Amino acid sequence: MSNDHDNDHDHDHGGPPNPYHAASRSDDENRALEERVGRIESLLLEKGLVRQDALDRIADIYENDLGPMNGAKVVARAWVDAAFKQRLLEDASAAIGELGYGGLQGEHMVVVENTPEVHNVVVCTLCSCYPWPVLGLPPAWYKSPAYRSRVVIDPRSVLEEFGTAVDDDVEVRVWDSSAEIRYLVLPERPTGTETLTEDQLAELVERDAMIGVTRVAAP
Amino acid sequence: MSNDHDNDHDHDHGGPPNPYHAASRSDDENRALEERVGRIESLLLEKGLVRQDALDRIADIYENDLGPMNGAKVVARAWVDAAFKQRLLEDASAAIGELGYGGLQGEHMVVVENTPEVHNVVVCTLCSCYPWPVLGLPPAWYKSPAYRSRVVIDPRSVLEEFGTAVDDDVEVRVWDSSAEIRYLVLPERPTGTETLTEDQLAELVERDAMIGVTRVAAP
Amino acid sequence: MNGIHDLGGMTCFGPIVREDDEPVFHSDWERRVFAMNMLSMGQFGSLDQARHAIERMDPAAYLSTSYYEHWLAGIEILGRDSGLLMDAEIASGRSEHTSTPSRPPLDPEFVDAMVRSGSPSTRPVSRRPTFDVGDSVRARNLDVRGHTRLPRYVRGKRGVVSAVHGTHVFPDTSAHGLGENPQPLYNVRFEADELWGDNLARRDCVHIDLWEDYLEASPVEGRSHEQ
Amino acid sequence: MNGIHDLGGMTCFGPIVREDDEPVFHSDWERRVFAMNMLSMGQFGSLDQARHAIERMDPAAYLSTSYYEHWLAGIEILGRDSGLLMDAEIASGRSEHTSTPSRPPLDPEFVDAMVRSGSPSTRPVSRRPTFDVGDSVRARNLDVRGHTRLPRYVRGKRGVVSAVHGTHVFPDTSAHGLGENPQPLYNVRFEADELWGDNLARRDCVHIDLWEDYLEASPVEGRSHEQ
Numbered sequence: 001m002s003n004d005h006d007n008d009h010d011h012d013h014g015g016p017p018n019p020y021h022a023a024s025r026s027d028d029e030n031r032a033l034e035e036r037v038g039r040i041e042s043l044l045l046e047k048g049l050v051r052q053d054a055l056d057r058i059a060d061i062y063e064n065d066l067g068p069m070n071g072a073k074v075v076a077r078a079w080v081d082a083a084f085k086q087r088l089l090e091d092a093s094a095a096i097g098e099l100g101y102g103g104l105q106g107e108h109m110v111v112v113e114n115t116p117e118v119h120n121v122v123v124c125t126l127c128s129c130y131p132w133p134v135l136g137l138p139p140a141w142y143k144s145p146a147y148r149s150r151v152v153i154d155p156r157s158v159l160e161e162f163g164t165a166v167d168d169d170v171e172v173r174v175w176d177s178s179a180e181i182r183y184l185v186l187p188e189r190p191t192g193t194e195t196l197t198e199d200q201l202a203e204l205v206e207r208d209a210m211i212g213v214t215r216v217a218a219p
Numbered sequence: 220m221s222n223d224h225d226n227d228h229d230h231d232h233g234g235p236p237n238p239y240h241a242a243s244r245s246d247d248e249n250r251a252l253e254e255r256v257g258r259i260e261s262l263l264l265e266k267g268l269v270r271q272d273a274l275d276r277i278a279d280i281y282e283n284d285l286g287p288m289n290g291a292k293v294v295a296r297a298w299v300d301a302a303f304k305q306r307l308l309e310d311a312s313a314a315i316g317e318l319g320y321g322g323l324q325g326e327h328m329v330v331v332e333n334t335p336e337v338h339n340v341v342v343c344t345l346c347s348c349y350p351w352p353v354l355g356l357p358p359a360w361y362k363s364p365a366y367r368s369r370v371v372i373d374p375r376s377v378l379e380e381f382g383t384a385v386d387d388d389v390e391v392r393v394w395d396s397s398a399e400i401r402y403l404v405l406p407e408r409p410t411g412t413e414t415l416t417e418d419q420l421a422e423l424v425e426r427d428a429m430i431g432v433t434r435v436a437a438p
Numbered sequence: 439m440n441g442i443h444d445l446g447g448m449t450c451f452g453p454i455v456r457e458d459d460e461p462v463f464h465s466d467w468e469r470r471v472f473a474m475n476m477l478s479m480g481q482f483g484s485l486d487q488a489r490h491a492i493e494r495m496d497p498a499a500y501l502s503t504s505y506y507e508h509w510l511a512g513i514e515i516l517g518r519d520s521g522l523l524m525d526a527e528i529a530s531g532r533s534e535h536t537s538t539p540s541r542p543p544l545d546p547e548f549v550d551a552m553v554r555s556g557s558p559s560t561r562p563v564s565r566r567p568t569f570d571v572g573d574s575v576r577a578r579n580l581d582v583r584g585h586t587r588l589p590r591y592v593r594g595k596r597g598v599v600s601a602v603h604g605t606h607v608f609p610d611t612s613a614h615g616l617g618e619n620p621q622p623l624y625n626v627r628f629e630a631d632e633l634w635g636d637n638l639a640r641r642d643c644v645h646i647d648l649w650e651d652y653l654e655a656s657p658v659e660g661r662s663h664e665q
Numbered sequence: 666m667n668g669i670h671d672l673g674g675m676t677c678f679g680p681i682v683r684e685d686d687e688p689v690f691h692s693d694w695e696r697r698v699f700a701m702n703m704l705s706m707g708q709f710g711s712l713d714q715a716r717h718a719i720e721r722m723d724p725a726a727y728l729s730t731s732y733y734e735h736w737l738a739g740i741e742i743l744g745r746d747s748g749l750l751m752d753a754e755i756a757s758g759r760s761e762h763t764s765t766p767s768r769p770p771l772d773p774e775f776v777d778a779m780v781r782s783g784s785p786s787t788r789p790v791s792r793r794p795t796f797d798v799g800d801s802v803r804a805r806n807l808d809v810r811g812h813t814r815l816p817r818y819v820r821g822k823r824g825v826v827s828a829v830h831g832t833h834v835f836p837d838t839s840a841h842g843l844g845e846n847p848q849p850l851y852n853v854r855f856e857a858d859e860l861w862g863d864n865l866a867r868r869d870c871v872h873i874d875l876w877e878d879y880l881e882a883s884p885v886e887g888r889s890h891e892q
Binding site: 281324 | 443447450455460466469476478501504528532543552556558589601603606607625640641648
């Protein structure tokens, strides 16, 4: 943390700075962190606790293979296949498995459906639980104190910040991922998409809509 | 805050560092703070919001005139004068006023008495409220997150840290100063002090005993 | 506002660090911050406003800075809120606009008088207290977005009135320029197992001062509040 | 432990800062911390232990550092707790004592298998759930000094069981090497006004997963727990 940051206390105007984002670290800070990380990495390798090729492999999987494109396919399938949607809402892990997704941090999936009456949004107030097989690793904002603290007590103001207005007569359901159950929001299918193919529908579905902070926009 | 501190995350062993103590600030940090303080001070003086002689006067009062020696005299008087003690427990502001103490941050005093059955301890969980006329300004530990957070939920472990053992059958009463009422603990008079004068008794009474984290030790 | 200052009941701050022979001020800048805060408060706002200014510090900064740094931050925030100081002025230390103080600066004689007489929070309002010593009450579970002196750890909990303190200025409105709204202030006793855990068995309690608007009657049998 | 990580319900962190086109990792060190944490966890302890390590960070550091800095701190703390790493080694980056890993390091094929199959927290234990969907329950107000997944904001609050998830490892014991203690896990729905304020009138709710030991029956009339 820089001195500039430490000495700047007037955070009540326009909100606090965001040290929680590594992106906001200075070059010096990133260098110091690289060194600290290098030390612990050398140690783990030297002690035979981890292997370099395995470290590279797991980083590669989460950087390149898994991500919200998986969840988008699940959503698109549910939109076009009523029987799949039924299975998805009844046993999400099994239904998602039909598309080949599952495993670590998605062992126990639950899918919650947005409707005109109910808007769902997912959080992990205690840490950062997130459905990795279908969404990949979470964005920094999902892990930030600002989101984790406020979405449970004041979900409507959070949704507003994401540009999502929710009518007073719609119930907002916040899902706090306190155990090993992982939640995926099934967004409402936008109007005007009747002629789209499943693949075209999947392209409309963005990560934030499956967390529940946005809706899927019409094309 | 130094980089050394920031990079040192293993605070679970032996407790966190204590940034809350200005005493732990580096020379550089203190210099930066002096400059920041100088800027705001110049501004307040230039704008005619405060006068230098008044600033000096108020600092002088709290640095030199007020302190726990005042509270100690109140306690000693209560030990030797049963009628005073009665008045002190019934209307502390008035009784303390008899000794010439009162005013800012002591407008509404309450004195709580330690007995063989009850041990009292005072805190302000929300900020740092403290009975200035009788105790002066609070020590840093009284204002620290460690004390403010824990003494309400686990007073016995806090008292233990101060070397104060409390039997299981003694009730610990924690007084959280959430309003403008200010609390002073009347400690138990130690045994073996029967022959001491009021002035001699006052010398035995230390600040921490009037906050309630310690007892008054026999001479 | 459920802020970082509302620390009661957290158990993550480690041991209490004490200092032998602690001076009143650790350095000259602490002394100057203390003095400035005491004398500028009347210009910038009330004690309740000053407390709320500190509560609005960035939470990480709140936890990683010392007490008089909180006060310093509070002076800057409150000075800005009051319109008497501007960001650029705070950064430079030089006055760049003329602002009219609401009153002349205090002189040393007034300081002496202020310290001697204090500033009582009681008000000569005859509002009959709803509760009496011995009454069972529940601290309401209130959603307050601004300043409040109802800490999270007592909200929704049942206790017993142990003292009636008279009629005091209400901080929830006073801190926001919404009037003093004086009302009865009570001391309420909460048992440790009610506050901290139904798995506890300790003869401990917390006494805390709560305004009438924070409280509701609670039948002894312990029925929860129902709308 | 009532720790800084238990953030639900605080309202002091300002707006949510988002990043356009956010990369999976912002820098190489984030990538390396992610990989190390994933592969060292099996050597150092369970997922519950890893979570608890991060919870024990200094609170100011927790709030002022980024997510993968938490993970880095967690690796260091857990490595030390496990006895496999020493302070001096963490400081120098050089091994200064030989320690025997509990198992050989994972190879890339095992990594693939681990990611594919995951690590379910369900256990084939036939413990009949005490509660059923639709039952009124109260989250107990428990004083837990170690790891728990019962956040402060639901303690003592009444809700309704909305799902029964089967029998899952209990984190409160698992995080401390006290056994898996598998037990029924429920999803419980809490209304916004019950959680956050009796002055609220919003059609909102929070659904949260709670283990059987966190719950007690709550008559619909809402009698508070009595010992």
